[in-house]
Amino acid sequence: MPFDYIISPQSIEQESFRQIRELTNLDGLSREQQQVVMRIVHSVGIPEVAEQVRFSANACESGLAALAANAPILCDVEMVKQGVTKRMIAQPPLCYLNDPRTVARAKDSGETRSMAALHYWQEKLTGSVVIIGNAPTALFRLLEMIEQGAPKPALIIGMPVGFVGAAESKQALWDVHEQLGIECITLLGRMGGSAVSAATCNALLRCLKGEWY
Numbered sequence: 001m002p003f004d005y006i007i008s009p010q011s012i013e014q015e016s017f018r019q020i021r022e023l024t025n026l027d028g029l030s031r032e033q034q035q036v037v038m039r040i041v042h043s044v045g046i047p048e049v050a051e052q053v054r055f056s057a058n059a060c061e062s063g064l065a066a067l068a069a070n071a072p073i074l075c076d077v078e079m080v081k082q083g084v085t086k087r088m089i090a091q092p093p094l095c096y097l098n099d100p101r102t103v104a105r106a107k108d109s110g111e112t113r114s115m116a117a118l119h120y121w122q123e124k125l126t127g128s129v130v131i132i133g134n135a136p137t138a139l140f141r142l143l144e145m146i147e148q149g150a151p152k153p154a155l156i157i158g159m160p161v162g163f164v165g166a167a168e169s170k171q172a173l174w175d176v177h178e179q180l181g182i183e184c185i186t187l188l189g190r191m192g193g194s195a196v197s198a199a200t201c202n203a204l205l206r207c208l209k210g211e212w213y
Contacts (some may be wrong), residue, residue, distance in 0.1 A: 006043045016042060017213040023047040032060040032207050036185065039203035043195045054174055057153055062183040063129055066154035072124040073201065074153070076160075077134040078116050083198025084100050085133070088205040094129070096120040114138040118145065125152035132158050133197030136165030143172060146180050156184040157200045159192035166190055 006012050013134045024047040037050045038129075039121060071144035073093035075081040081095040095116040096102050114135030114182045121130075122145075130153045132139045139158050146152060164172045170186045177184045185200055206212075 001054075013213075020047065024050045026050070030060065031212070032064065032204070035207055035212065036060065036203040037198050038213060039199040039206075040187065040196050043199040044191065046191075048185070049191060052191065054184075054186050054188060056183045056185070057084075059183045060207075061158075063155035063185070063201075064208060066127055066129050067201075067204055068208055069127070072128040074121050074124060074130045076117070076132040076138040077194060078134045079194035080131050080198050083133075083194055083202075085202045085205060088202070088209060092180065094121075094124060101187060108159050112137045115141045118142060122150060125153055128153045130156045130158075130200065131197045131201055132160055133154070134160055134195040136160045136162065136169035139169040139173060139210060140165070141166045143176060143180070144209055146182060152180075152182055154183065157186075157197050158179050158184055159187045159197040159200065161190065161192035161196075163190060164191060 020038045020041050024038065026037060029037060033055055037053050040053060041047050041050055070090045073084060075093050076097040077097055078095055081093045084093050090157050097113055097121060102113055102117045102120065105119060106113040109116060112135060115137045118138060118141050139160055156173065158170055160169055167189050170188055171187050173184055187196060
């Protein structure tokens with residue numbers, strides 16, 4: 001039985017973003033912010049999710065500058081790391097979740113591995129791009145570290161998903177980002193995840209490469 005469907009990747013992408021623009025409220029967003037929101041919508045297939053995206057005052061500008069300078073990209077889980085488009089970056093993203101030191105540290109402390117892994121972010125944090133798409137505990141720990149004097153990333157993409165702590169960690173990020181002097185992009189509520197958070201970084205990378213939709 002023949003099926004009628006588009007096979008050209010370029011045509012699929014163009015039609016996808018045509019529909020996203022038509023279905024999504026992008027009013028009041030900068031060109032870069034629009035690209036981020038459309039990529040988030042594209043990754044979940046729900047135009048209404050755009051209403052939950054939040055940008056700090058200079059989030060896109062700070063993130064773009066860091067990515068242009070090949071700043072470290074720090075990821076909470078391997079799925080986020082694998083989701084960042086490799087052809088657009090000069091060095092691979094970093095993830096310490098499965099580092100044997102992290103495993104041992106988490107076992108000794110009784111905390112999540114995602115929390116323990118942040119211990120090994122310390123020397124890479126300054127001016128970095130942080131992507132947290134899975135673990136609320138990692139986002140809470142990062143905020144604690146910064147409050148206690150840890151170096152500040154250029155941008156935090158904070159979009160953990162789930163039912164325990166996810167919405168609360170993102171709300172905490174949004175509530176304290178000005179007080180802590182950090183730039184962030186977040187997605188309020190329970191929704192989020194590896195695909196959404198990596199897509200946010202990829203949207204900024206595409207802006208740097210002049211790929212606009």
